[in-house]
Amino acid sequence: MNQTVTDSYLPIVVLAIAAAGFAIAPLLLAQLWAKKFSPRKPGAIKNTVYECGLESKDDGPLPFRPEYYLYAIIFLIFDVEVIFLLPFAVAFTGLTIGPVIAMLFFLLLLAEGLVWAWQKGVLTWV
Amino acid sequence: MDQNLKIELSKQGIVTTTLEELYNWGRKNSVWPMTFGLACCAIEMIATTMARYDLARFGAEVFRPSPRQADLMIVSGTVTKKMAPQVVRLYNQMAEPKYVIAMGACAISGGPFKQGYNVLKGIDRYIPVDVHIPGCPPRPEALIDAFMTLQRKIDEQALTGSNKPRHLDPDAPSEFVVPRYGAHDLDPPNNPEVWVILNNIDSCGTGRDDAGED
Numbered sequence: 001m002n003q004t005v006t007d008s009y010l011p012i013v014v015l016a017i018a019a020a021g022f023a024i025a026p027l028l029l030a031q032l033w034a035k036k037f038s039p040r041k042p043g044a045i046k047n048t049v050y051e052c053g054l055e056s057k058d059d060g061p062l063p064f065r066p067e068y069y070l071y072a073i074i075f076l077i078f079d080v081e082v083i084f085l086l087p088f089a090v091a092f093t094g095l096t097i098g099p100v101i102a103m104l105f106f107l108l109l110l111a112e113g114l115v116w117a118w119q120k121g122v123l124t125w126v
Numbered sequence: 127m128d129q130n131l132k133i134e135l136s137k138q139g140i141v142t143t144t145l146e147e148l149y150n151w152g153r154k155n156s157v158w159p160m161t162f163g164l165a166c167c168a169i170e171m172i173a174t175t176m177a178r179y180d181l182a183r184f185g186a187e188v189f190r191p192s193p194r195q196a197d198l199m200i201v202s203g204t205v206t207k208k209m210a211p212q213v214v215r216l217y218n219q220m221a222e223p224k225y226v227i228a229m230g231a232c233a234i235s236g237g238p239f240k241q242g243y244n245v246l247k248g249i250d251r252y253i254p255v256d257v258h259i260p261g262c263p264p265r266p267e268a269l270i271d272a273f274m275t276l277q278r279k280i281d282e283q284a285l286t287g288s289n290k291p292r293h294l295d296p297d298a299p300s301e302f303v304v305p306r307y308g309a310h311d312l313d314p315p316n317n318p319e320v321w322v323i324l325n326n327i328d329s330c331g332t333g334r335d336d337a338g339e340d
Contacts, residue, residue: 037285037294038223038293038294041293043301045301046218046221048219053216055215
């Protein structure tokens with residue numbers, strides 16, 4: 001049984017190797033060709049990062065305001081909360097007191113977080 | 127290989143070739159121009175790529191939006207002195223082997239705007255041009271003709287030997303001087319190195335009209 005399973009996968013392995021070969025062989029050939037025939041010609045302008053003909057003036061990493069990201073993260077948290085709220089609402093009538101208190105505690109934690117963010121001024125768009 | 131033997135073999139259904147021929151055949155049929163238009167000639171260049179003239183027949187429909195992926199720079203239009211450094215910088219950023227077509231009177235010499243204080247009198251002052259196309263603007267047929275001329279030129283390039291092209295010569299420069307904005311003109315006003323290279327390549331140094339020298 002085990003033997004037949006190994007055999008049935010053999011063509012796939014062969015095909016995978018062939019596929020990788022098709023991808024890698026041209027790259028290797030190009031590399032070989034470059035070594036044999038075309039000399040490398042690097043240069044300061046050629047190796048610049050920006051490639052639109054203009055000189056880059058500042059550093060790449062720009063300072064940016066993180067406000068949007070905080071906003072987005074808060075949205076995401078409450079978005080995920082809805083996923084938990086939906087089954088809670090569906091099963092609400094059949095629940096005992098324990099799960100209800102657990103769920104309310106979960107909601108309280110999130111609401112606390114919202115209050116904290118509100119106090120920090122995250123929700124006010126400057 | 128003897129040419130007659132080659133013809134004889136091909137009559138018998140045997141194709142013979144050399145590595146060089148195969149390489150150049152592949153290269154000449156996959157020249158990718160850069161997405162780069164300067165003025166009204168660019169409109170003709172765009173028309174050339176469209177269905178009616180169909181530059182794709184020559185393997186050149188893939189206009190690359192990055193100099194890193196392009197083989198050919200079509201200088202299509204008036205090169206102002208403000209634009210010249212950018213053009214040279216883009217040329218420098220292209221990977222070898224790279225070719226230049228100067229499209230239209232402006233790219234060749236400044237054309238109708240030659241006397242303008244702001245117009246560069248020919249892009250070949252800063253970068254080596256392979257094919258010049260006259261016209262104002264040249265029709266798409268003229269651009270296709272220039273393209274075929276370039277293809278013939280690529281086809282004839284030898285991989286080895288003393289007359290091998292610039293990009294195969296380790297001593298040939300990879301970058302050309304990018305002009306800077308001087309007080310009255312670009313600095314330097316031209317790059318004589320370009321013409322030394324061009325004369326070495328096809329030894330047909332043409333007398334240039336420098337009447338508009340400023």
